[in-house]
Amino acid sequence: MPKRDYYEVLGVPRAASDDDIKSAYRRLARQYHPDVAKENPKVAEEKFKELSEAYEVLANPEKRRRYDELGFSAVESEFGPGGFGWQNFTHQADLEDLFGSSALFRQLFEGFGAPYGGRGRRDSGRGSDVEMTLRVPLSAAVHGARPTLEVPHDRPCADCRGTGAKGGTAFEVCPECGGQGQVRRVQSRGYTQLITIGECPRCHGAGRRILERCPTCGGSGRLSSVEKIEIDVPAGIEDGAVLRVPGHGGIGRPGGRPGDLYVQVAFDPTPSIRRAGQDAYTETTIPLATALLGGQVTVPTIDGRADLKIPPGTQPETQFRLRGHGFPRLRGSARGDLLVTAHVEVPRSLSGRQREQLREALGAATPAAEGRRESFFRRRGT
Ligand SMILES: [Zn+2]
Ligand SMILES: [Zn+2]
CATH class of the missing domain: 1.10.287.110 (DnaJ domain)
Incomplete structure (x- = not known):
């Protein structure tokens, strides 16, 4: 190319x-x-x-x-x-x-x-990377958060200086590999010499043989501990984003640097709020009277509740926009909007008096239609 x-x-x-x-x-x-x-x-x-x-x-x-x-x-x-x-x-x-x-x-x-x-x-002695999931409330996407994460770690045993041998001295260098931990096998196939480098079968790569185990760590050379790290969750972060914390992964072999910690951020499920980019979506149900006459309702937001003004004559499934109640960008302060879909609650039954009043208020068309339906049922019922 x-x-x-x-x-x-x-x-x-x-x-x-x-x-x-x-x-x-x-x-x-x-x-x-x-x-x-x-x-x-x-x-x-x-x-x-x-x-x-x-x-x-x-x-x-x-x-x-x-x-x-x-x-x-x-x-x-x-x-x-x-x-x-x-x-x-x-x-x-x-x-x-x-x-x-x-x-x-x-x-x-x-x-x-x-x-x-x-x-x-x-470097070859580098510790392994550690991946963890961090649950945060949805409000962290708006305000950021600094939760403390407990990271399980192995650290070198101080009593044996990580050797696993009592006092750090009760071992001998492996006679098979001379402390290398590796052995070279040479095979000949026709004119070709095949050299394989593999783990020493006697010491399994350790390069030494422990004569007396360290009582503190049982010979592993490591002790487990828990590191508490404050994780800086920036505002504007998306669900599933991964934060990298260098140097807080697994410890390396002596001389090697530690691995990195990767923290995947997962928001607590918030069924009332749906996210689409910087905008948030929610729903609310308003009483019929409020839809007809107007009024005010409180709606769930990302980080609490907000008042929403309902104008008179609001139609079912009207979408309202609350500016600045959405999510911010990762680097920036402007927030998206919260879009609220208003469902209208229609009462399933009315008292006779409410019926009369509604008929009076809404005009004569309704009683005529209802009258026809009633006579229909009366005919079938008797
Ligand atoms: Zn060996
Ligand atoms: Zn030990």
Whole structure:
């Protein structure tokens, strides 16, 4: 595939602003991300990579200037011998809100050596990532929240310094692997030598043999504990969004950094409110008299209740708009609207006096029609 001009790849003019470039990239990433592209994921991944390379260069003013002047050769040298790879991509954060919760998204960046949203290579002793769900009331979408999350962790046992051996010394280096934890097996197949590196069968990768177990941790070298972390839930957040808390995942092996904590936000079910983007929808039932004469009712909102003025002569299923009672944007203060559908409650039965009064008030058409129906039943009944 011949290399295409970066501006052409993103479909923007050479004079495009930084914002134009960013929004073009996000729009195309939405289309070609392997997670969302339904047909041919291989092609989609190639496309996504091509886009990301173009964005990597054009989003950086210095690289963009060099590319504008001298072309590919001025920027490609930085990508290494194989050309652009995911380890060269530094703008994961620009896509995090689109794909951050997707396992494939994270795998794509982590698997290629670039730690998710981070710098440098992924170290091998790194702790595992931890995923948790955090339930918050719907009002958190408006005001934000700072709930405390209890994260179960393993931490190294202090008594044995994480070795699992009593006092941190009651072990011997595994004689099978010499402390490497790995053994190399060499097989010959014809002229081909097959070298397999596998876990040491004697120490199962530990590299040492415990002579006496640490009584505190039972030889595992780890103790479980609970870390309490305040999670900053920003206003405007969507249901199911994922917050990344770096360094609060599983602990790594000695020398390795800890993994990250991924917190998926789930709103408490609020049946009375439905969300569509920044707008909220709810329903209310008003008495017939209020629909006819007008009045005021209270309606449920995201974070409480609000008064709604009902004008006289309101028709059933009228939709009212309460401005500014919807959801805010993630970065911004303006709120959407609350749309209230008003059902009208029609009484199932009336007293004789109410009947008379209504007949009088609403005119003569009703009694005539009702009279005919009554005579019909009287004829059938007798
Ligand atoms: Zn061994
Ligand atoms: Zn211990």
